Amino acid sequence: MAMKSAYITVVGNLPIRFDLEQARKIGPVIASANNNKSIVFDYATCNTETNLQDMLNSVSFRESKLLVPEELFKKYVFFDGVTCLPDFPGLKSYDIDPAKCSPQTLAVMLAVYLRQTIVFLLGYDISNPIELTRLKSIMIANPNTKFMYICNPPGTYQLDDLENGFCDTYIKFQELIDRAK
Amino acid sequence: MPSKSVVYTYSVKLMWPAMCRNRSVEVLTERPDLVDQMNKFRVKIDNVLRIVCRKHFQIDATYHMGGVRLWFESGQDCYDFIIRQPEFEWEVHPELSVINSVTSQLQTFKIVYTPTGVSID
Numbered sequence: 001m002a003m004k005s006a007y008i009t010v011v012g013n014l015p016i017r018f019d020l021e022q023a024r025k026i027g028p029v030i031a032s033a034n035n036n037k038s039i040v041f042d043y044a045t046c047n048t049e050t051n052l053q054d055m056l057n058s059v060s061f062r063e064s065k066l067l068v069p070e071e072l073f074k075k076y077v078f079f080d081g082v083t084c085l086p087d088f089p090g091l092k093s094y095d096i097d098p099a100k101c102s103p104q105t106l107a108v109m110l111a112v113y114l115r116q117t118i119v120f121l122l123g124y125d126i127s128n129p130i131e132l133t134r135l136k137s138i139m140i141a142n143p144n145t146k147f148m149y150i151c152n153p154p155g156t157y158q159l160d161d162l163e164n165g166f167c168d169t170y171i172k173f174q175e176l177i178d179r180a181k
Numbered sequence: 182m183p184s185k186s187v188v189y190t191y192s193v194k195l196m197w198p199a200m201c202r203n204r205s206v207e208v209l210t211e212r213p214d215l216v217d218q219m220n221k222f223r224v225k226i227d228n229v230l231r232i233v234c235r236k237h238f239q240i241d242a243t244y245h246m247g248g249v250r251l252w253f254e255s256g257q258d259c260y261d262f263i264i265r266q267p268e269f270e271w272e273v274h275p276e277l278s279v280i281n282s283v284t285s286q287l288q289t290f291k292i293v294y295t296p297t298g299v300s301i302d
Contacts, residue, residue, distance in 0.1 A: 043283075065282055074290060074301040077279060078256035080190070086284045113283075 007180070008116035011036050012104040012124030018150075018170050023120065026180045030111055033103035034058065036123065043067060045085070045106035047099050052076060067110060069098040086113055094137045105134050112138060118146045120173065126158055139165055148173070187237045189252035190282070191259035193292075194274040196248040198222055203246045223249060229269055234258040248274060263292065263299055277301060 005027030013035050020039040028042035033051045037060040044064045046052050055061040066082050073084040088109045111119045126132040139162050149167045159165030201219050230238045241250035253259040275292040291302040
């Protein structure tokens with residue numbers, strides 16, 4: 001059995017210029033719906049039927065576990081790659097509806113659920129205040145998990161008020177991958 | 182290179198023929214005719230599954246009073262098996278169990294038969 005990795009990468013809604021195969025070398029990578037199709041992802045979250053249908057027909061998601069809310073899962077239960085999203089703890093307290101929130105929020109919740117100790121956020125959109133608030137809520141609820149927000153310079157200060165939130169560059173991320181390999 | 186292990190994700194229960202259902206082990210020891218019918222039924226299931234399934238399947242060896250539990254690796258095989266019931270004149274218990282690969286929990290859903298196929302509730 002493969003040893004469980006301490007790292008997990010979440011690819012958000014935004015386009016990125018980074019070889020995600022590199023990120024796969026240190027742990028699983030979660031895609032947010034069909035926003036990125038550059039590699040074969042380990043997991044992908046999705047909550048709309050249109051996206052799911054596209055993903056079922058994409059090579060990038062052929063080997064992926066596609067996690068969808070229960071209502072959508074029931075409709076696509078006989079598709080081998082489609083899996084029901086777990087009941088994330090504290091979902092009600094975050095006021096998050098899995099059927100309506102963004103796929104990137106679901107991806108972060110999945111990353112935390114999988115109990116990895118460091119979550120890398122690539123292409124994660126925090127320009128929307130709702131997205132930022134939800135990300136912060138998840139970070140506060142999981143103090144033992146470190147969240148590394150990866151972006152191009154200049155970095156963001158939006159996560160600085162949290163002890164487990166950090167911001168770093170793609171260059172630093174690549175260096176970390178090279179060290180961890 | 183090690184071969185990929187088979188994971189049986191989908192499961193349904195196929196009801197025994199009417200006269201064999203809900204028989205206790207005690208009754209079955211006194212009725213070899215029923216046991217013989219049940220054994221033939223299992224052989225028939227195995228033959229049909231070999232025709233229907235493109236991927237791996239398994240017939241659960243554990244005895245259940247209601248029917249035989251079947252496991253499928255592929256959802257498409259499971260669907261084909263369910264919708265081809267009339268062809269083989271047997272009855273699938275309208276409940277589908279699916280193992281969640283992330284949580285490892287067995288989730289159970291109701292099978293609803295519609296004029297165009299089946300849906301899950």
